[in-house]
């Protein structure tokens with residue numbers, strides 16, 4: 585299959601097993617005292633992002649209790665009976681609602697072994713479970729989403745200045761107060777595997793780059809499987825495992841920022857492996873915040889490397905390549 589979009593054609597080349605390497609360093613960047621240390625932090629972010637396209641942040645300002653509360657809410661949601669979750673089905677173009685095993689990555693062609701629930705503020709309507717089904721869920725999740733947005737905007741403000749845009753360039757492009765907002769918080773649940781389950785050819789999440797500007801990914805201690813390969817090293821097909829640590833947020837550059845920076849900030853490939861026979865085979869939960877520019881914003885780098893496209897059309901094309909059903 586060939587696509588019109590560079591990103592999708594690149595992705596189709598990344599479905600193989602490849603090899604694993606521990607040679608890459610996953611840098612940890614300390615965000616404490618952000619406003620006073622802004623220029624130092626911006627240098628560290630820029631260096632990590634241009635080098636490998638992913639990094640972890642610590643002392644990011646979200647209390648561990650709040651992260652754990654968000655995970656607990658996600659676990660309670662996924663534990664609901666299927667018929668309850670099915671009342672809140674994914675609205676595809678709007679990245680909101682619940683789906684199970686419907687995402688097929690262009691890299692591998694088999695469905696990700698997972699279920700997910702996406703929250704995109706303007707499109708939630710009747711997609712929230714009722715208070716009877718899940719008391720406090722909506723408040724917990726929306727509060728967490730707002731915190732994620734704040735961190736993402738701080739990070740993007742550093743990238744904006746380094747790229748020669750105004751500091752608040754991306755904050756204006758991700759305005760949560762209007763109906764065109766389309767940043768998404770995604771709750772993810774990868775199914776547990778029986779000890780003798782055959783996972784040949786199956787991925788919890790097939791190799792891909794994210795559609796967005798920047799992703800914040802929260803993982804749970806002991807629930808590994810995430811592997812990364814920097815976009816500029818894609819020909820090596822060498823993957824680096826990221827050891828989960830609940831105090832750190834793993835961040836990666838997505839394709840919108842790659843386009844906006846005329847490829848100066850390369851997006852990176854990542855995937856979630858199925859556990860091997862000796863690995864932990866229980867459920868895996870993760871939380872991902874995708875900073876996606878508002879629908880009406882045009883993505884256009886100063887050097888014009890890619891043709892201008894609205895964020896709405898951009899996400900739409902990527903979603904259609906991933907969710908055929």
Ligand SMILES: O=C(O)CCC(=O)C(=O)O
Pocket residue numbers: 770772789794801803810854855856869870871872
């Ligand atoms: O669950 C993870 O660790 C990764 C999820 C992911 O890459 C995605 O949903 O885009």
Ligand SMILES: [Fe+2]
Pocket residue numbers: 792793794854
């Ligand atoms: Fe991803």
